[in-house]
Amino acid sequence: MIKKIRIVLVIVFLFSQGRIYAAQDEIQADAVASVVVGTAFSLNLDKTSLDFGLLNPGERIELYSAGYYHQLTGLSNNKKNWVLKIAMPADFAGPGGALMSKASFKWQLFWTNGSGIKKEGWEGLGDDPQVIYTSGPADSQGEEIYIQLRYALDVPENIPSGNYSTILVYTMTETI
């Protein structure tokens, strides 16, 4: 009578071990490997200054010593079209409240590796941002798109001497 009881206890123990192994097999079968790819959407400028140097009234100067002056790098992997715009929010501020109109400033898209639509020739600036480049279908697949710009300044003939400065803003916007 005593022996029988002991055997039953052993059987129960082994049975429990078997359940543990079965549970481990189920976890391995349900495991799923996943990767989340983040959104990349950025615009970078190779240098943040644009210095025309010393000019005489009435003089025109064009800046593109290396073929271009600025290189913008746009990056998008959103598979959506985007546009790059340029704007000058205010006229050039000079000495004693003197102003040089933003109309004196000109820009030109020199080269891009993008497949989209680029503006041709010298362009001016108005009150609204001007489109430099509209992306093509291949431009939002995660590859860097380079956009090289030239600049020119037509100094008015009747402008007071002194130092003038302003800000140029580039905006890359995804189209909806």
Next chain:
Amino acid sequence: MKKVIILALVLGLAGMGEYIFAAESTTQATVTAAVGSSFNIAFYPRTEDANDFDIVFPSGQITFPAIAGTEEIVYPDGRGVDDGKADIGLLFLSNSSESWGMKMSLSGDIPADNIIAYTKNKVYDRNDNNAELDGMQLDEGWHKIEDVTVYKAVEGDLVTLPKGTVMLLSFAIIPSGKFTYQEAEICNGDALPAKSYTSTVLFTMATGL
């Protein structure tokens, strides 16, 4: 049931947000330029200018006829009384924001009591169809050539580029050394001895006058 409905609304707004707000990235550059100073005086008209004011001696070299000694006033060659012309024109070109003006002085053989200059009371803005500008420090008429400020550019006309501002001047010899103009004694010197004379009238354009 209520909990389910509220959750559904929140999810809906979050989903719409993805489509309403497009991605945007901005960068900027500082643009600078230095405009050089232009500040000079020249005889008008230069080769590129039209002679709008009938200037007789555009080169600035004025010659007078031989003087008998009995004349009260002697005009240069080619000039007559009230002929509407001017001996010289001075062209002021500046893009200085500072106040500036012009002084006139005499040096050479001719004594100060034996030569006079005629100034108008206006100068002319060539950038505005020769519109008249104030700023003359001398009244219109004949004056002894003394070391005085003749003109001060007025606020708003400091920058004269690109075409410049013109001042008209004429000169005369007073052989006797005595001259009265509009009841004011201008010259009270000695008569000129007989000989050949050469003098220089120096025009100085400067800031801070």
